[in-house]
Amino acid sequence: QVQMVESGGGLVQAGGSLRLSCTASGLTFDDYAMGWFRQAPGKEREWVSIITWSGAHTYYADSVKGRFTISRDNAKVTQYLQMNSLKPEDTAMYYCAAAKVFSLPVRRSDVDYWGQGTQVTVSS
Numbered sequence: 001q002v003q004m005v006e007s008g009g010g011l012v013q014a015g016g017s018l019r020l021s022c023t024a025s026g027l028t029f030d031d032y033a034m035g036w037f038r039q040a041p042g043k044e045r046e047w048v049s050i051i052t053w054s055g056a057h058t059y060y061a062d063s064v065k066g067r068f069t070i071s072r073d074n075a076k077v078t079q080y081l082q083m084n085s086l087k088p089e090d091t092a093m094y095y096c097a098a099a100k101v102f103s104l105p106v107r108r109s110d111v112d113y114w115g116q117g118t119q120v121t122v123s124s
Contacts, residue, residue, distance in 0.1 A: 002026040002113045004096045009118030012086055016122070020081040022096030022115055030054070032113075033099050034072055034079040035106055038092035038120075045095065047106040049081060059104055064090075086122045093117040 008020040020036070035050030049060045049070040058070050067086075072079040083090065096115030103110060 002098075004098065004113055004115035006094065006096045006115045006118040009094060009120045011121045011123065014086060014088055014122055014124050016086050017082070017084045018086065018120060020083065020094055020096075020118060020120075021078055022080075023076070023078045024096075024098065024113075025077065027098065027113065029077040030074045031100060033102055034070075035097045035099060035102070035111075036070065036081050037095045037097055037106075037108070037111075038090075039095070039117075040089075040092040043092075045108060047108075048094070050097075050099070050102060050106050051079065059106075061105065083120070086120075088122045088124045090120060091122050092120060094120050 004024045006022045030053050036048040037045050039045040051058045051070045069082040095117045097111040098113040099110045
C-alpha cells in the first residue's frame, strides 16, 4: 500500500519561507518523478513543480519559478519543496505527487499516487 505523507505546512507572513516534506512508503521511490500540486479554495488543483527520479532535472510552474526549489533524497525516500518569498496567492493545500511518466506542464492524470495534503496559509 502506497503512502505519501506531507509535513511542513503552516501559517506564515508574506515574504516568509516554509519547507514542505513528503515521505513515501510502499513504492520504489527512485522509479518515480516526484512533484507538488496545490489547490486553493474554489480553484482547480494546479501543478507547482516536479523533479526527475535522479534529481538531475527540475521544473516549475511560472508562478513559483525563482521562489520555490524542489529537491529529493532517495536514501530517505523524501522530497522537499523550499518555498521562499511567499505571497498570499500561494495560500493553498499542497499535495505531494508521484509520477512515472509526465508531461510539461504536469497534468493531474500523470500522477500515479497522491499524498493527503498539507495546508499553507500566507497572510498579507
